[in-house]
Amino acid sequence: MRTAVILGMGGLGCPAALALAEEMPGVRLLLVDHDRVERSNLARQILFTETDVGQPKAEVAARRLSRLVPGARAEALVHHFGASSASELLAGCDVLLDGTDSFETRFVANDAACAARIPLIHGAVLGWGGQLLAVLPGQGSCLRCLFEGPPPPGALPTCAEAGVASPLCGVVGAAMASEAARVLRGERPHAIARLHQWDALRETERDVPVPRDPRCPACALAPEAALRHP
């Protein structure tokens, strides 16, 4: 059975999980989040309702997906993803989707995916801006080819500080699911070696080429990720 691990059941994880379950209902979805539903989440975290406030996001999301999508195989893991547990959690994973709201976690996910040769779909949103990068270790660039590392705490605004455009979460989350589905079908995702950016305020999109850094500490030595055909 093919497995997609989704990190963060927030504004991106919710629509990504729903779209991926609808597109590929036979795929096992492992939903990872340590957080609980808050009332302020409801506008953009579409798998949750008022009655879910206070419950673990991963568990609520898995239950709701199972009801919404016949045949969906969603499992919850209430867990804080980190370097110490990354390799164990990614064992058997065919594609990793990262929609977390932590810079540290994003770089841990990138490094773990490169080390384990697992395709990674990186999606992020802030304010009216969104971005997507597909990482196929050994075949393209990775997050560390674009940025050397995470900022120190407080250096850049977070979603809580800058807000996030709710509709944009649906757009970027669905695009993440689409890229993950390509990987699961044995196809190459589109956003390899390029950062796809959305500007929801001006309704524009653009690609920024992300060349592979031959000195990248995460992916330069990574063996090629093989796309497994179903």
Place this chain on the structure above:
Amino acid sequence: MPVIVKIPAPLRPLTQGQSEVSVENAATVQAAVEDLSRRYPGLRERLLDDKGALRRYVNIFRNDEDIRHGKSLQTALAEGDKLTIVPAIAGG
């Protein structure tokens, strides 16, 4: 012809909401950043660290070229070039 600098959404509060600004007579990326920093206070701190180097979580592209893979801030500019600032974002 000036150099056009594309400003990402998280930095637009510093450029009065402008998504693009132009820089005249900048021979290098460094010169363009210094010019912008004078016109838009606070921008320099977001792009450069205390030693004047590009911050590790911000990148700048000259046209399609990642400047960190070349001469970084000393990358030469020509009229009509486009600079794209790309900061890391982590919201989800």
